[in-house]
Amino acid sequence: MTDDSAALWVNGSVARLQGMPDDERLLDTLRWRLGLKGTKEGCRTGDCGACTVLVDGKSTLSCLTLTREVEGGSVTTIDGASDDPELKRVSAAFTAAEALQCGYCTPGFVVALAGLLKERGRSAPVEELMDGLQGNLCRCTGYAAIARAVALAREDAP
Amino acid sequence: MPPFELVTPATVDEAIASLRAIAGSGPAVIAGGTDLLLDIDDGRTAPGRVVSLRRLPWRTLDWTDGALTVGSTLPLRSLEDDPDLPRRLPGLWQSVHAVGSVALRHRATLGGNLGRAAPASDLIPMLLALDAEVDLVGPDGSRRLSVDAFIRSSRRTTLAPGELIRSVRVPESRPSAFLWQRVRPANDISQIAVAVAFSPTRPGWSIAVGGMPPRPVLLTDVARRLGHGRPSEELLRDACDRASREVGLASDQRASEEYRRRLVGTLLGRAVRAVVASGEVPS
Missing domain, CATH: 1.10.150.120 ([2Fe-2S]-binding domain)
Known part of the structure; x- marks a missing residue:
């Protein structure tokens, strides 16, 4: 189910995520949907920490986080x-x-x-x-x- | 990754209903998602629907009359940061601290760890040694059962269709310790983990071992041999030898059976000595 109202605060600006699939990872939203390539993909299994971002101020593995699960939250990346x-x-x-x-x-x-x-x-x-x-x-x-x-x-x- | 529909119910009733609405292998439940998403990526599970618990009011922690109740969706990092936990349940603090990394523990939950029932879970052995119980809620109401009865085998629990883990209850504060051996301190799976606790009310010892399939186990007979207080060095050595010999172990890609047997005895000895060193075990 896609929900066109999905939104996220990213580095202080609101990011609207129209047509985003439910299974999309925060890492992919940041890198491919929003073009913020500072956050790196390493192992994609939660082992290496290269994809770490802050969600509401707390370090989070963006490869193991569904974007929809942090909808409405505030994401800070190296960018x-x-x-x-x-x-x-x-x-x-x-x-x-x-x-x-x-x-x-x-x-x-x-x-x-x-x-x-x-x-x-x-x-x-x-x-x-x-x-x-x-x-x-x-x-x-x-x-x-x-x-x-x-x-x-x-x-x-x- | 196969696509799935994510539903985010606002109430417990809605959550139970959305779990029942799909037949067959059933929908998956997501709390932190740190384990489930790996299984989906590897194709070990392919749920058509994933039910998120994030809007349920279960991110709670409560101490009442010495008993600790942890809501199933409380992030492990919040449990680790409870100011009373290191003093009242040091072994539980150590086992929570052993899970993944800080970033992983900001999302991973106690309920998720139990529900996923990984054979090498670091939390389940400690919960076993603390005689912890799970509170479940489902279409037929609520029920409480021991963690030992809740875990069936590798990745299998006694959760009924439509049931959810609401909270986990540790009945009393206990001097306790949790020790593990693995290749890397963080984000790795224990080759062997040993959880030890001393119950002041019974009084007596509990020992649980994890890190090998099919599930973490209580070593009830070995624990009984330690007696009702501080064991002598001779008693402790005998218990460690027995644990090493008797626990069901096998070789896999993480460690050989022989290495694991040595680890069980060594870690058990250290864990019991650590609990005794707390000064809270009567002689």
Whole structure:
């Protein structure tokens, strides 16, 4: 059943989703319907975290989420980093720490860390933040630089 | 991915009715969807209709007289964040924390985990060791049964057609522990998981083992041998050896039978010692 009234807030703007099939994943809505290619498709099985976005401020695997299930909600992706203070800070920390090699996993890491900082605050123990990033994989294995970015993102002014 | 129709009932009655409206293999129920959508992608299930529970008022958590009641659609992350859970039911907190990743737990639910009845569920062994019960609601009214009676085998439950899991109830706070072994800490499936709890009222131990087909199991005889309080090292070693020998295990792509047997004994010993270390088990 398609419902032409479906709508979603994406990076602060309303996205109307006319004719969207019920089985469409949030990842596909973002990348193919809305053209927001910052969010990456990795495994499509919830293992790698590359597709992580924020739904109502909480990190969410967009490959395992039906768009209709978050209808009316507010989605923030890496494409909205310039308008979201926490995403902006974390992106700057990743840049400063040179915490990327091929960069494919980076949007997922940045969004997941921004979500953790929103949830737990910047004073959250670094161990808790690192534990909270266990769901994100970097196939280049550049974890040491990512850990430095986490430490930087906890500081007040990156 | 085969297309399906998603319906989002606003009331429990509507939800039950929309589940009954389709015959045959029946519609699927979606809470968080983190497990169901994988099965749909892999073609293991192809429901024509998916009934969403997101508008039902079941994202609840309540402590009354020491008993914990968790609404079936409460995200696991919200359960994990309950300020009383780590102190009152440490093993349950550990098992929730073991599921997937933060992003997955923002959507996955306790009801979904029970309803999907995965053989390697991390939550089911802990719920078994805590003597948890499920409250069901369906076309013929409500009923309550133990998690042990609810889970039948791999991916099979005793849910009747049109029935839904409304909530899960843990009857009392218990010193408890949940330990697992797997390749990756997050987003992986346990090769073996051991859940241990001590009931202060019975008094006595409960042990459950998960991570292998067809379903997580209670080791009632082994638990009884641990006695009614802190076991001696000798008793504990004997219990670990028995658990290792007696639990039904097999080899699969995740671990060999021999490795699993060693894990059961090792993890059980560590889990019992962790519960004793809480200081809440009488001598």
